[in-house]
Amino acid sequence: MSAVNARQVGLSVGADDARAPRLRRRRTWSPIRLSIAIVLAATYLMPFAFMFATALKPADQFLTDPSAWPRSLSLEHFRYAWRNAELGNGLRQSAIAVGIGVVLCCAICSMAAFWFLRHRGRVASALLAGFGSLWILPQVVWLIPFFLVLTTLNLTNNIFVLGVVYGTVFAPGFIWLLWAYFLQGLPPDIIEAAEIDGASLFQQYLRIALPLSKPALGAVAALTFVFSWGDLLLAVVLLSDPDQFTVVPATAILSGRLGSGVQATTAAAIITMIPPMVIFLIAQKAIVRGITGGFSK
Numbered sequence: 225m226s227a228v229n230a231r232q233v234g235l236s237v238g239a240d241d242a243r244a245p246r247l248r249r250r251r252t253w254s255p256i257r258l259s260i261a262i263v264l265a266a267t268y269l270m271p272f273a274f275m276f277a278t279a280l281k282p283a284d285q286f287l288t289d290p291s292a293w294p295r296s297l298s299l300e301h302f303r304y305a306w307r308n309a310e311l312g313n314g315l316r317q318s319a320i321a322v323g324i325g326v327v328l329c330c331a332i333c334s335m336a337a338f339w340f341l342r343h344r345g346r347v348a349s350a351l352l353a354g355f356g357s358l359w360i361l362p363q364v365v366w367l368i369p370f371f372l373v374l375t376t377l378n379l380t381n382n383i384f385v386l387g388v389v390y391g392t393v394f395a396p397g398f399i400w401l402l403w404a405y406f407l408q409g410l411p412p413d414i415i416e417a418a419e420i421d422g423a424s425l426f427q428q429y430l431r432i433a434l435p436l437s438k439p440a441l442g443a444v445a446a447l448t449f450v451f452s453w454g455d456l457l458l459a460v461v462l463l464s465d466p467d468q469f470t471v472v473p474a475t476a477i478l479s480g481r482l483g484s485g486v487q488a489t490t491a492a493a494i495i496t497m498i499p500p501m502v503i504f505l506i507a508q509k510a511i512v513r514g515i516t517g518g519f520s521k
Contacts, residue, residue, distance in 0.1 A: 279491040286487055305492035309478040314471035315499070317383050321459075321470055322452045324387025325394070329448045330441050332395045337402035338429045341410070352403065359397035363457055371461050381465050389462065390452040398444045405440040406433060442510035450500045471496050 278286070279301050281294035305311060340352050371380070379385045410433060418428050434441075459470045466477070475492040504511075 275490050275494060278487055279494055281487065283485075283487065290486075301487040301491040302495065305475075305478060305488045305495065308488070309474045309492050310466075310469075311471060311474060311492060311495055313467065314469055314474035315495075317468060318453060318470040318472070318499075321383050321387040321390060322449055324384060325390025325452045326445050326448045328388060328391025329395050329398060330444055332391065333398040333402050333444055334434060334437060334441060335429060336395070336399045337406050338433045339425075340399070340403050341406045341433075342415075342425060342428070352400070355396040355399050359400070363393075367457070367461060374462065380462050381468055383463070383468055383470075386459060386462050386470075389458060390448070390455070393458070394448050394451055398448070401444065402437065402440050405437060409440070410436060439510055439513040442507060443513070446503055446507035446511055449503050453500045454497075 277293055278290070280297045280299070282296060282298045282300070285292070285294055285296070336355075340348055374380050374385065414432055415428055418432055423431070454472060455470075456472045456476060459473045460476075463469055463473065466474075469477070475489070475496050478492050479489040
């Protein structure tokens with residue numbers, strides 16, 4: 225190594241050593257940052273804490289002072305909500321519909337995104353823009369004619385049809401997400417080598433694109449689950465039999481019944497929101513990797 229190169233290496237090492245304390249200071253939590261984080265976390269968590277306190281508070285304490293924290297805990301409202309809203313059946317129906325929607329949405333989005341990746345042109349660009357416009361179109365615009373078509377075909381009040389609807393309704397926006405991931409995350413050399421070796425378009429998708437897109441597919445699956453689980457409008461319009469209701473409409477009907485107070489409705493809402501919260505907490509890293517992974521090679 226020449227003297228000039230050695231001096232340059234020494235200067236770079238010295239600069240790194242000089243920057244190291246500054247980097248450590250930036251990563252250290254100051255009292256101000258800690259205070260801001262505590263305030264933000266408390267602002268976000270307080271409504272959930274109040275919900276649990278309301279649902280777990282005995283009825284006599286709630287009637288005496290609804291805003292006070294409970295002196296004792298009771299599960300009577302959870303039992304009432306589970307029994308009168310038939311939340312067990314609602315959870316099962318939601319699991320069926322949302323499961324179908326997640327699988328179908330991942331399949332549609334991944335195949336469509338890879339097709340757009342391999343086909344460049346005005347027609348493909350127009351179709352991709354059309355999917356984007358469908359995503360931003362409000363549901364109330366197309367829901368009534370869509371309901372009339374399904375009624376004519378005798379496809380309403382069917383939990384499997386609702387799952388197919390979930391898989392297709394949320395697909396247009398996620399096609400853009402996977403297309404951006406494929407555009408930046410798939411090495412073009414591998415695709416070209418597979419094409420030269422005689423692999424068909426479906427083989428390229430199945431053997432190359434699909435295994436390399438697991439982070440993005442995880443994000444699509446988790447977001448589709450959360451959006452579908454919390455849906456009320458589609459479920460209410462397409463399902464009329466209470467035995468077919470998913471968990472969100474069942475909770476909504478409980479809130480309108482006489483004798484079902486605020487505490488029972490709050491307990492039902494807590495039961496309803498537990499599955500998407502668990503899925504989101506488990507898949508939050510996959511969501512971040514899937515969304516940001518396509519923006520850098």
